[in-house]
Amino acid sequence: MSVPANTAASGGDPVEILGAGDMSRALTRIGHEILERNHGAEHLVLLGIPTRGVPLARRLAAGLARVEPGLDAGALVGDLDVTMYRDDLAHQPTRSVGATALPAGGLDGKVVVLVDDVLFSGRTIRAALDAISDLGRPRAVQLAVLVDRGHRQLPIRADFVGKNLPTSAGERVRVLLSETDGRDAVLLEGARR
Amino acid sequence: MTAYLIRGASILGEGVADVLVQDGRVAAIGATASDDTSAVVVPGEGLVLLPGLVDLHTHLREPGREDAETIWSGTRAAALGGFTCVHAMANTNPVQDTAGVVEQVWRLGRDAGWADVRPVGAVTVGLAGTQLAELGTMAASAAAVRVFSDDGRCVHDPVVMRRALEYAKAFDGVIAQHAQEPALTATAQMHEGLVSAELGLAGWPAVAEEAIIARDVLLAEHVGSRLHVLHLSTAGSVEIVRWAKGRGIDVTAEATPHHLYLTDELVRGYDPVFKVNPPLRTAADVEAVRAGLADGTIDVVGTDHAPHPREDKDCEWAAAAFGMTGLETALSVVQAAMVETGRMTWADVARVMSFTPAVIGRVADQGRPVQVGEPANLTLVDPAVRRVVRPQDQATASLNTPFAGMELPGRVVATFLHGRPTVLDGALVERAGASS
Amino acid sequence: MKHLLSAGDLDRAQAVTILDTAAAMAATQERQIKKLPTLRGRTVVNLFFEDSTRTRISFETAAKRLSADVINFSAKGSSVSKGESLKDTAQTLQAMGADAVVIRHHASGAPHRLAHAGWTAGAVVNAGDGTHQHPTQALLDAYTLRRHLVGLRGGTDPVGHDLAGLHVAIVGDVLHSRVARSNVQLLHTLGARVTLVAPPTLVPVGVESWTADVSYHLDDVLDQGPDAVMMLRVQRERMGGGGFFPSPWEYTRGYGLDARRLARLPEHAIVMHPGPMNRGLEISADAADADRSVVVEQVANGVAVRMAVLYLVLAGQEQPTVDGQIGASA
Numbered sequence: 003m004s005v006p007a008n009t010a011a012s013g014g015d016p017v018e019i020l021g022a023g024d025m026s027r028a029l030t031r032i033g034h035e036i037l038e039r040n041h042g043a044e045h046l047v048l049l050g051i052p053t054r055g056v057p058l059a060r061r062l063a064a065g066l067a068r069v070e071p072g073l074d075a076g077a078l079v080g081d082l083d084v085t086m087y088r089d090d091l092a093h094q095p096t097r098s099v100g101a102t103a104l105p106a107g108g109l110d111g112k113v114v115v116l117v118d119d120v121l122f123s124g125r126t127i128r129a130a131l132d133a134i135s136d137l138g139r140p141r142a143v144q145l146a147v148l149v150d151r152g153h154r155q156l157p158i159r160a161d162f163v164g165k166n167l168p169t170s171a172g173e174r175v176r177v178l179l180s181e182t183d184g185r186d187a188v189l190l191e192g193a194r195r
Numbered sequence: 196m197t198a199y200l201i202r203g204a205s206i207l208g209e210g211v212a213d214v215l216v217q218d219g220r221v222a223a224i225g226a227t228a229s230d231d232t233s234a235v236v237v238p239g240e241g242l243v244l245l246p247g248l249v250d251l252h253t254h255l256r257e258p259g260r261e262d263a264e265t266i267w268s269g270t271r272a273a274a275l276g277g278f279t280c281v282h283a284m285a286n287t288n289p290v291q292d293t294a295g296v297v298e299q300v301w302r303l304g305r306d307a308g309w310a311d312v313r314p315v316g317a318v319t320v321g322l323a324g325t326q327l328a329e330l331g332t333m334a335a336s337a338a339a340v341r342v343f344s345d346d347g348r349c350v351h352d353p354v355v356m357r358r359a360l361e362y363a364k365a366f367d368g369v370i371a372q373h374a375q376e377p378a379l380t381a382t383a384q385m386h387e388g389l390v391s392a393e394l395g396l397a398g399w400p401a402v403a404e405e406a407i408i409a410r411d412v413l414l415a416e417h418v419g420s421r422l423h424v425l426h427l428s429t430a431g432s433v434e435i436v437r438w439a440k441g442r443g444i445d446v447t448a449e450a451t452p453h454h455l456y457l458t459d460e461l462v463r464g465y466d467p468v469f470k471v472n473p474p475l476r477t478a479a480d481v482e483a484v485r486a487g488l489a490d491g492t493i494d495v496v497g498t499d500h501a502p503h504p505r506e507d508k509d510c511e512w513a514a515a516a517f518g519m520t521g522l523e524t525a526l527s528v529v530q531a532a533m534v535e536t537g538r539m540t541w542a543d544v545a546r547v548m549s550f551t552p553a554v555i556g557r558v559a560d561q562g563r564p565v566q567v568g569e570p571a572n573l574t575l576v577d578p579a580v581r582r583v584v585r586p587q588d589q590a591t592a593s594l595n596t597p598f599a600g601m602e603l604p605g606r607v608v609a610t611f612l613h614g615r616p617t618v619l620d621g622a623l624v625e626r627a628g629a630s631s
Numbered sequence: 632m633k634h635l636l637s638a639g640d641l642d643r644a645q646a647v648t649i650l651d652t653a654a655a656m657a658a659t660q661e662r663q664i665k666k667l668p669t670l671r672g673r674t675v676v677n678l679f680f681e682d683s684t685r686t687r688i689s690f691e692t693a694a695k696r697l698s699a700d701v702i703n704f705s706a707k708g709s710s711v712s713k714g715e716s717l718k719d720t721a722q723t724l725q726a727m728g729a730d731a732v733v734i735r736h737h738a739s740g741a742p743h744r745l746a747h748a749g750w751t752a753g754a755v756v757n758a759g760d761g762t763h764q765h766p767t768q769a770l771l772d773a774y775t776l777r778r779h780l781v782g783l784r785g786g787t788d789p790v791g792h793d794l795a796g797l798h799v800a801i802v803g804d805v806l807h808s809r810v811a812r813s814n815v816q817l818l819h820t821l822g823a824r825v826t827l828v829a830p831p832t833l834v835p836v837g838v839e840s841w842t843a844d845v846s847y848h849l850d851d852v853l854d855q856g857p858d859a860v861m862m863l864r865v866q867r868e869r870m871g872g873g874g875f876f877p878s879p880w881e882y883t884r885g886y887g888l889d890a891r892r893l894a895r896l897p898e899h900a901i902v903m904h905p906g907p908m909n910r911g912l913e914i915s916a917d918a919a920d921a922d923r924s925v926v927v928e929q930v931a932n933g934v935a936v937r938m939a940v941l942y943l944v945l946a947g948q949e950q951p952t953v954d955g956q957i958g959a960s961a
Binding site (some may be wrong): 386388389390391393394396397398400465466506509510512513514 | 736761
């Protein structure tokens with residue numbers, strides 16, 4: 003779950019947890035772990051969850067293509083909008099519905115790796131699993147996140163984690179990406195030093 | 196009978212003088228008024244003393260629609276609004292088209308005792324527009340009817356209208372026409388113009404009113420009768436009446452408070468409290484009606500007080516009844532629209548809301564000057580007060596005032612009916628033994 | 632967005648958001664599993680005081696595809712026809728827990744009253760009121776226009792775009808048409824130019840304040856090369872004694888879209904009709920069934936647009952007021 007970029011820090015200066023280099027290394031490592039776990043990129047589909055999961059999935063796919071010769075990164079990656087599957091719609095201002103775009107091969111029999119920036123309560127991933135079940139029947143679904151900040155409310159865990167970041171519930175984790183925010187960084191806001 | 200000394204009020208907004216009310220008459224004015232030390236003093240400093248207001252156009256709904264208003268509740272509202280005489284329109288159930296019904300209304304008014312009730316007789320039997328009602332018998336009855344109207348419906352047939360105009364001459368009656376060409380307004384819901392086009396409500400063209408007025412003034416000229424035009428609402432109607440008067444035609448005209456103050460823009464919320472016949476018109480029409488009232492083209496203000504039970508307004512627009520209440524707001528609206536705009540003096544207000552209506556209705560003991568020996572029908576107004584209109588606080592049995600929530604100037608402090616106060620300190624004076 | 636009462640209440644951003652949301656909804660409707668869990672537990676009442684099987688089915692499908700519970704309340708054969716007032720009906724629905732009321736009513740302004748008279752707390756969606764408004768029809772028309780005439784044309788939805796630069800002719804009984812009123816406002820808001828074409832008797836007094844040109848001559852307007860021609864239904868009962876035009880044949884000669892007029896349209900122009908069509912009166916079979924006719928697609932797009940509207944009025948947390956509120960002027 004990503005926290006909107008315009009949210010003001012609630013106290014204390016933001017602390018940079020990951021810089022651009024850290025982020026790049028974490029994504030490279032995740033890419034290798036995905037290939038290792040799945041014995042290559044065959045049958046692999048990366049689905050980014052908007053907003054910041056989408057560029058992350060594209061970066062991961064590009065990374066896989068660099069490692070695996072002949073792999074078409076574009077054919078590997080898709081977007082999965084989970085808005086219409088959320089269980090918290092009635093408790094939030096109206097969310098705009100995003101687009102879902104699947105790779106041409108669909109999801110049946112594939113290994114789907116969901117990609118998101120921050121894993122927090124697990125509810126977004128629950129919604130994503132419901133969305134996937136309406137879209138096809140993958141052989142397996144795995145989860146890659148840049149940051150796991152804990153505080154799970156559902157029995158969900160990530161398969162691939164860039165950074166485990168213990169936080170207090172009152173803190174905010176902000177992921178900045180050059181595609182959407184102009185630079186790469188992970189910030190912890192509202193932290194007490 | 197108790198004597199009352201109205202002290203320090205400005206008579207018709209002009210000279211300040213004490214006024215002694217005794218035995219139903221104005222007994223003294225000026226220095227001699229305070230000679231009677233037993234008189235109850237009504238402080239009038241800063242207030243305006245007017246002749247009791249006379250309404251030529253009131254729907255009291257009794258008999259037939261006592262759920263909307265009764266003669267009792269309606270005349271209490273009249274007293275609070277400063278009226279000492281109201282003309283009860285004929286569209287009751289049964290219709291006031293016989294001597295029996297008009298006498299019943301007249302007696303109920305007299306028994307209630309809050310204002311003189313002058314029944315209006317129907318022009319045609321059952322308001323059906325085809326056969327003349329017994330105008331002469333109603334005129335000769337105890338109710339002494341002089342104003343005849345099918346109000347709510349237009350006397351549409353030109354032959355019937357001609358006969359009515361002619362026939363009423365025998366007893367100095369007047370035909371008060373509700374000018375609405377029925378074929379042009381068959382499904383009409385509101386004024387036809389920019390707002391109706393946008394709201395998708397069937398339009399009520401100005402010409403539907405103007406065409407009838409034009410026809411009627413020519414008929415009145417032709418047969419030499421007097422004609423009274425009810426609730427004139429458009430700039431074109433003002434022009435036609437002005438032209439007719441210029442020709443010497445014996446026509447008088449009425450404007451309502453709401454047509455002096457409200458426009459069709461208010462319909463945008465689809466709240467049926469603004470649904471009325473004739474409909475609220477444009478700002479240009481309101482301006483023309485104000486100008487017509489100021490220059491004497493329009494002779495009187497009539498309230499067209501039209502109470503309706505709640506269910507007839509608490510619904511979608513098309514299903515709602517036409518009409519608005521007005522007795523308790525009329526004077527305030529005239530003050531806001533005409534006095535505070537500098538177009539009329541309080542003496543002009545007395546003319547259009549008391550003197551002239553009484554002349555048109557041939558009411559001998561109402562609408563008289565505030566002079567020694569005249570009947571003590573008086574209204575004491577505080578023009579400095581501003582008040583927010585609250586429907587629940589009104590004496591009328593219905594809630595359909597379009598001025599709800601609006602702040603209006605002026606308040607009736609006291610009303611005297613033939614020397615007896617019906618209102619003092621802005622509240623009704625209940626009488627022992629009187630009942631609804 | 633609390634209610635959807637009039638197309639005139641929508642600004643450009645809101646309108647584009649609805650069209651974009653409709654595009655997302657439309658994408659889900661190409662899947663094998665069309666049902667989404669989005670409005671699970673919400674109750675939508677279709678309150679229809681006027682027969683309109685098409686519109687009712689469209690709203691019902693939209694609500695069901697979003698997993699809302701749907702109650703169809705038709706005035707025919709119900710207590711409404713026995714004189715129960717709109718107010719009582721609304722309060723009954725409120726007591727039953729309706730989260731949204733989709734209302735079709737023969738009285739102009741009835742949805743406005745329902746939303747603002749305090750009879751119900753639920754969201755109100757106008758499914759056509761008298762001769763006033765039919766905002767979801769205008770939205771589905773705008774959506775159809777955008778798919779066909781903006782951006783890549785006919786392929787993907789040009790998300791984020793409006794209808795700037797398009798010229799749409801709306802032809803027929805403008806006077807009695809809620810579809811025309813809604814479209815004039817919405818298409819103008821989205822940047823399109825609208826020309827109304829009708830005999831003078833079927834144009835309302837006051838039309839000069841509308842954001843549209845008016846012409847009495849269809850052939851002249853066709854010569855201007857409009858991008859779309861929207862034919863309005865003409866009701867046969869508008870003819871005859873005191874009628875709005877002398878005969879159906881004269882109407883068809885002057886304002887009917889036939890093969891000859893179809894051929895004069897630019898190649899890319901599309902033909903629209905809100906349905907149901909009077910074939911042979913305002914539109915000939917040639918025109919109705921032509922390749923450039925998108926009448927059937929309009930129906931399909933109606934479901935996506937109504938899904939979007941129901942989503943936008945029901946999915947979010949109820950906001951106290953501010954910019955999202957539509958139709959708040961009472």
